[in-house]
Amino acid sequence: MGKQYFGTDGIRGRTNAGAMTAATAMKVGQAAGTRFLRGGHRHRVVIGKDTRLSGYMLENAMVAGFTSVGMDVVLLGPMPTPAVALLTRELRADVGVMISASHNPYEDNGIKLFGPDGFKLSDEDELAIEALLGQDIALADAPEIGRARRIDDARGRYIHAVKGALPENVRLDGLKIVVDCANGAAYQVAPSAIWELGAEVITVGVSPNGKNINDRCGSTHLDLARETVVASGADIGIALDGDADRLIVIDEQGAVVDGDQIMALLGTQLAARGELRGGGVVATVMSNLGLERCLAGHGLTLERTKVGDRHVLERMRSGGFNVGGEQSGHMILLDHATTGDGTVAALQVLAALVQSGQRASELLHLFDPVPxxxxxxxxxxxxxxxxxxxxxxxxxxxxxxxxxxxxxxxxxxxxxxxxxxxxxxxxxxxxxxxxxxxxxxxxxxx
CATH class of the missing domain: 3.30.310.50 (Alpha-D-phosphohexomutase, C-terminal domain)
Structure with missing residues (x-):
């Protein structure tokens, strides 16, 4: 049976049209809550969002849905998708929710769901939730209705975890880095984490107003970040998307470094240190043939999957890989995160830059892409x-x-x-x- 609501990355669509209404969001909260009401403990859901105007509406609707079936809600506010995955595990929650349409314009929004292990839901869970959406869902008795609270230290928890992904002997002192947050979910945490590690940070896309997410900035609109890198004499630029699970890098000359080049760098460097698992890298059918040839030159394989980071992740987990991603910038590094994390991937690139002593333009172009x-x-x-x-x-x-x-x-x-x-x-x-x-x-x- 095919899915009516869930696509390659959760539920997504135009706000107040189709599936992306407050009524549907509340029903998804009820259905997902019901699916994860397992065991006799007090149940909990973690909800984060990006900076879209419609996030307020959908967040409140989902709170109503989850609490109505007896789940307590922990609200994170604007936070990257990988932060929701992390805090779902840290807070021992039963389910995690990210309200975001990723790189899409502000008029769109979406719902991504994570299981208690911090990984995106399986097809089985998504189909079960879809089945519940078409049914009358049993509501909690009055004494069992859930409570909602907002935690104040979510940003600090995530920043601490992100910084832990950088090798202890590496600092970013002396680097001038442009950080473009797409006016999205990472507008506070990504610049803070990189600054705390010693870098001089020049920010772009850190003034969200509800309507400017991904608007001529971020990983899908790179002109502003490229111009800022060159004009400021920065050593490197990193560009995230609206929910910060993607990374595109810009070298000091303003050239774009896509996900294929990043995977080539991280894969070959880990292999040289004996830390690459699976004998290669996992990517999608969209990755360039040049990446495949580059990895083969180092005795490594490129495993291809259908498009979508969930398919990459499934193959990584089944095959024991620890590096995977997409040409578009999703970077999944299972040694550090359970889902794509643009900031964590950026720190791995920055560590390689520091350790190599090379310029970004020398380090980050490992192969010539096939047209x-x-x-x-x-x-x-x-x-x-x-x-x-x-x-x-x-x-x-x-x-x-x-x-x-x-x-x-x-x-x-x-x-x-x-x-x-x-x-x-x-x-x-x-x-x-x-x-x-x-x-x-x-x-x-x-």
Whole structure:
């Protein structure tokens, strides 16, 4: 049975439209609370959010839902997604909730759920919660209704944990670092953690107003951070997304370093120290062929999964890997966190920079990417990929690239777009293939 509400990263959509309403959020709280009412102890849920205006509405609705079925609620306020995962475990909670639409604009919002172990929910749990959404849920008797409280030291707890991911013999003294927080969840904690480790921090995207999250800043809009790095003479820049589970790095020359290059750096460095588990790195089908070739040159493998950090994580856990991620910047380092954590990954990069004595431009470009092009085609409804002409164009493209490149076409799990990606050694051929498929999809979607 397919999922109606949950996509590749929780429930997500336009606020006050479709699934992202206060009524649905309350029902999700009731359903998730019911699913995790296990054992005779007093049950607890941890709720964090990013800085979107709609976060207030959804937070209050979920508090109502959870307390109505007998769960106590601990409110963290604006905090990164990985902080929710961490504090769910630390506070011995039964479930954790992050209210965020990650890199999407402020009009969207979403709900991510974590189990008591700090990992995102399994398909089994998500399907069970969806089933409950269609039922009348038993409410708690009056004496058993839950309570809600806000904890004041959540930021300090997370900063302490993040700093612990940096080797004890490494300090960041002397480094000038631009930190772009996308006006999102990490706007306080990420600059503070890096400053406390000795760096001079220049902040970007740390003035959220409810509507400017990811707006021309952060890991998906890098121009401002790049300009700031170059203009300030910074040694390096780090850019996070709205919920701070992604990281993109900028070297001192203003060049962008994506998740593939970061995985290459962290994977090869851990391997050189005998600390890499699994014999390689886990990434998705979107990662560049250049990463695969780079790792192979060091005797390491690249395991590919479907798009979505949850698929990466599942393979990491089943195969005993400790480094994985996505080209888009999700970095999962299981030695330090149970989910993607942009700030933790940034500290690993900064430690490598300090220990190497190199400039960022020398350290962070481990391979030349194979020409790769990704385009999105937005559609209003239907299934454009099922169209006969689209299928014919795709088959022709696969034949054209056979043996010389790769083609990945998929619907997004978080928004109504078809993503078309091709890569190969011939940039002109890659562009021609992508454009032809996009044109066919657009025509079918019209």
């Amino acid at each position: 790769q092009l990704l385009k999105n085609v937005r559609f209003a409804g239907g299934k454009p990929l099922a169209d006969a002409r689209v299928q014919r164009v795709i088959a022709e493209a696969e034949g054209q690239l056979a043996g010389r490149g790769r083609l990945v076409i998929r619907p997004s799990g978080t928004e109504p777009v078809i993503r078309v990606m091709a890569e190969g050694d011939d940039a002109g051929e890659v562009t021609q293939v992508v454009d032809a498929i996009c044109a066919a999809v657009a025509e079918a979607a019209a």
